[in-house]
Amino acid sequence: MFCYQCEQTDRTNGQPGCASAKGNCGKDATTADLQDLLVHALKGIGQYAALARGLGESDREADRFILFGLFTTLTNVNFDAARFTAFLREAATTRNRVKARCDELAQARGTTIQPLSDAAAWQPGASLPELLAQASTVGIQEGLKKLGEDVIGLRALVLYGLKGVAAYAHHARVLGYESEEVYAGVETTLDFLARHPTDVNALLSHALELGQLNLKVMELLDAANTGRFGIPQPTSVRMTPVAGKAILVSGHDLGDLHALLEATKGTGVQVYTHGEMLPAHGYPTLKAYEHLAGNYGGAWQEQHSDFAKFPGPILMTSNCIIEPLPLYRQRIFTTGPVGWPGVRHLADHDFTTLIQAAKALPGFRETASDESITVGFGHDAVLGVAGKVVDAVKAGKIRHFFLIGGCDGAAPGRNYYTEFAQQAPDDTVVMTLGCNKYRFNRHQFGDIEGIPRLLDLGQCNDSYSAIRIATALATAFGCGVNDLPLSLVISWFEQKAAAVLLTLLALGIRNIRLGPTLPAFLTPNALDILVKQFGIQPLGDARTDLAMALAPRAA
Incomplete structure (x- = not known):
């Protein structure tokens, strides 16, 4: 196995990545290799699904299977090798069905389907050893040997961002919200990856296109959650x-x-x-x-x-x-x-x-003393008092906004977020989303003119709320998001976070502080590009970073 898709990845070797019998997440080598092979199989389905769309048809069952299949390969989702063996059989059946329909459509139009990639022709091995032998030819290490870490790292950025997109889209799908545009975008990306791209600029360009797609997916998921369960309330x-x-x-x-x-x-x-x-x-x-x-x-x-x-x-x-x-x-x-x-x-x-x-089971035998926190500050709740917020900023009562959010984790360095949030001055507002909030959500932040200083925007799935709030404030102040008194301090962990990061970059948002460690698949060369184009900043000392964020900006 070789895996470096999440923040837990082993960094003790020369090439960062989990490469032993068991990854730091607990995933065994067999499951990891079967996941790599499933991604390969999904690329083949994606190629034929994209081709079918070009011929005027889509296969909703295949669309949904792609989302679900990609989701199962995210960090800390599915560790059951037996289920991945079954998924691989289902992937081959799905691909063959979509291929057969493409052949029918092409024949009816008098056209010929050009040969596709190796993923489109893949057939599952008859036994587990045969499947694992196939997996050894499609894993990351094979690419690293042939093309080097820069190209493979950027392919990984696209793939891991795609996994996050698929997870968000699956969340919306199970609530009854689907989009042909989203399915088409996912399958186009699989087709792109299946063709083994090597051009760095093309890979970066596609990563940003994926960020734009994820914005649509997050908007769809927001509509799904609020459509089914109502608008969140404090x-x-x-x-x-x-x-x-x-x-x-x-x-x-x-x-x-x-x-x-x-x-x-x-x-x-x-x-x-x-x-x-x-x-x-x-x-x-x-x-x-x-x-x-x-x-x-x-x-x-x-x-x-x-x-x-x-x-x-x-x-x-x-x-x-x-x-x-x-x-x-x-x-x-x-x-x-x-x-x-x-x-x-x-x-x-x-x-x-x-x-x-x-x-x-026994349940709780006694009722404990009541302790509570407040949630429910989605974009509707915050924008409902936008006028009050704007007035407080103009009056100098709110000096700065911080979005301190993302995934939590066990790795060293995450106390940074606790220190940053708790040291934020009393005339600043802290917005948070994702489970990173547990680092500081029991701290008593108080309020500013009745506006709570801590605004819990929701899950990582609710990242759309943060974007809506930022763009609305920029409109109210007649400026761009990058001109707002707003700093983004993000903790990443897995592939949903990669998708959100691509969305922020696609929107042109700069100077994001990202940590606690930077993704291992981002090579120094790739990181240099992101620093130059978008001002991505690794975390430093919380007190120093806070002072830098609050320092007057150059005219």
């Missing part, structure tokens, strides 16, 4: 448990949470959110369920401690699972794209066994 969320039977829901998928709330209605079982599910409490449809009791625990990397202490079953949705400890392995369930060997997987929102487990 809401106080209980952070301590109440007595009673309980289920904990982690990950990101609001649709799974909603289905579970429906299934547990009237059962006496309380439902708690964890990690990135915290913002769910701001949605009117979801918070209307009286048995949505509160939030338990912190960010994803704390699940070993949080899940071990939780006295009920856990449902893991979408992504961010890490290897379950024996203390709770028998009471954790997965759903959607998530998988771990030996862990029970629930399909089609059938939560019968999950609810039975909740009733059998």
Whole structure:
């Protein structure tokens, strides 16, 4: 195996990347190699799907499979090699179906389909050893040997950004929101990668095009979440448990949470959110369920401690699972794209066994003293008081805005975000999204003229809110986003973060501080390009970076 798609990657060797029997995320070599092969297979489907669109047709089943398949290869999503073997068989069947239809359409038009890439002709090996032998020819290391780290690193930037786009689009899709434009963009990118691009400028250009596509995807996901569950409202969320039977829901998928709330209605079982599910409490449809009791625990990397202490079953949705400890392995369930060997997987929102487990387990015996935080400051809530915000800026009462958001993680250096947020002066506003918020969301920031100094915009899935707020403020002040008293301090971790970064760059947003470490797939040459064109800045010392952000700008 060789993998360097996330911030956890091993950096102790000359070539950064996890290359042993097991990655730092817990992914074993077999699963990692099968994921590489699945991406290769999806490129082949993408080529024929793009060709079919050019011939006037699309295959919705193939569109959806591509999104789901890419999602399963994200960091901390699916670790089950047996399921990837099944995905590979399904990929071949899907590709053959789309190819056959392309052949029919071409024949009807009297045209000939030109030979496509090796991915379009791939056929799955008959056994696991044969599949692994195929995977060895399509992994990153093969490319590094032939083309060097700059080209392969930029291909990785495009691929990992595409994985993030697919994950966001899948979240929207399961809520009933789809877009032909998005499907076409995903398949065009797969086709582009399948042709083994080597031109650095073409790769950078496509990365920015992908950022523009991700903006449309995030807008679609925003419409899906608000269309299904209402516009988020500022809401106080209980952070301590109440007595009673309980289920904990982690990950990101609001649709799974909603289905579970429906299934547990009237059962006496309380439902708690964890990690990135915290913002769910701001949605009117979801918070209307009286048995949505509160939030338990912190960010994803704390699940070993949080899940071990939780006295009920856990449902893991979408992504961010890490290897379950024996203390709770028998009471954790997965759903959607998530998988771990030996862990029970629930399909089609059938939560019968999950609810039975909740009733059998002790639950919380006592109600703890109430502690709460406030969530629900999406773009509608913030822009609803935009006039008040603008007036406060013009009056000198708000000096600066900071967006301190992104993924949390266990790697050293993440205390930077705590220090930066807590040291931000009292005349500044801190906006946050993603689970990075757990680094400082219990700090008492106070308010400015009734405007809370800490505005929780939601999940990483809600990055669109930050963009909407920034562009609206720029319009109100008659300037560009880069001219606002606004600094972006971003923590990246996995491929959704890569997609959001590409969107920010595509929008021309400059001087983003990115950390705690820079992606290993960004070579010094690639990073130099991003620094020169976009002013990307690695993190330094929190106090120094804060002072630089607040320093008067040159005229």
